Amino acid sequence: MRENGPVTSATRKPDVPASSVLPTPVARRGAPLAPPRLIATDLDGTLLRDDKSVSPRTVAALAAAEEAGIEVFFVTGRPARWMDVVSEHVHGHGMAICGNGAAVVDLHGGPGAHRFLKVRDLARENARDAVGLLRDAAPGTVYAVEQTYGFHQEPAYPKLHREIPDTLAPAEELLAADGAGTDQPILKILAYHPELDPDAFLGLARLAVGERATITRSSPSALLEISGPDVSKASTLALCCAERGIAREQVAAFGDMPNDVEMLTWAGQSFAMGNAHPAVIAAASGRTVANNEDGVAVVIEHMLARVV
Known part of the structure; x- marks a missing residue:
């Protein structure tokens, strides 16, 4: 959550030297960057720059992923009513997991017309x-x-x-x-x-x-x-993937803060941003550059370069 702004992820510099953040994403376990069937990305501190914008490079990378047949999910702590920041960029993608897994929302209706598809409430x-x-x-x-x-x-x-x-x-x-x-x-x-x-x-x-x-x-x-008990970004993402016949090995996830840890651990490929919390860096299988350097787009571009 960011004070004076949306209640979601915030940028925090990791307690690691800047030189350890590689200029290109490299899987920590040595696996190649294979194109996934689904991309799951956090928003604040991850997909969005610190000024809450979606850069032209990121918009182009998301569109290219979808053209390649890769589904895109926004997975965030934000409530649905704060998703306008990405609504104009959804193109064909536009499924969102909001509230850290508490709701699945269809963003295609545009600002103010988001549709709840699934709610996992706290009693x-x-x-x-x-x-x-x-x-x-x-x-x-x-x-x-x-x-x-x-x-x-x-x-x-x-x-x-x-x-x-x-x-x-x-x-x-x-x-x-x-x-x-x-x-x-x-x-x-x-x-x-x-x-x-x-x-x-x-x-x-x-x-x-x-x-x-x-x-x-x-x-x-x-x-x-x-x-609610057992509600997290990971558990709701797993439900959505099961409905689509997508295995966890076919998912690539991105995040920067502790609320992303379960999702990054669950996904077959996962990337901590260059600005990520130390717990996120430990949980992810790979790293990329910071959100202000379009780290999500950098990884997507590398993945799509492998598509023949």
Whole structure:
């Protein structure tokens, strides 16, 4: 998630020397860059440049991939209503996994007309349990609630995002059986702590909440994303691929932050951006250059060069 912008991946420089980021992508296990059947790419800090633009080179690479018969999925922590940044570039592709796996969305309708195809929600009971357990484990944590169309937050939750909340109330009230937005599924809970180290907060939260929810992060600050049990970018991508008869070995994935780790581990080919978090670099089978250097396009171009 990026403060003062979309609630999704953020660029973070890895704790590795710049010289270790190769000018061209090289699979860490020595495998060649074979063309996949499906490309799954994160957005913020990965496909998008830091100014939130999609470069002409990246637009051309995505179009070329689809012309070669490769399906393209955008896989992001963003809610569907924040997908306008790529809607005008979808061309034939345009399937998106939003909310870290909580929803599958068809973007072809254009801005404001996105269609939900699948929702994997966070049950209110699980959400209440997670909030209570994390309050005890990390006093001072404040919360926001992300739904398919609504956004609600506690009064003390800072102005991290670009929209005005629909409701201001304590999380326990928001998540009550008769709380705000009971007509909509909950996609995820956002948990922010003003003082804790981001990675330490993530580890603490996972221990406290256990199997009641999936917890990850994509912000450079201590902002966590809490989803339903077993909901992740990887698990929802696996469901979508199974529906299409696509094996994991036929998927190439790109990412930069901890919420991408499961997806990069699952995919047959995976690439950490030059600006990726150390955990992402460890999880991916390959590396590419930074998002501001069009690292996704660089890999796609190399893959397509192998297509006869």
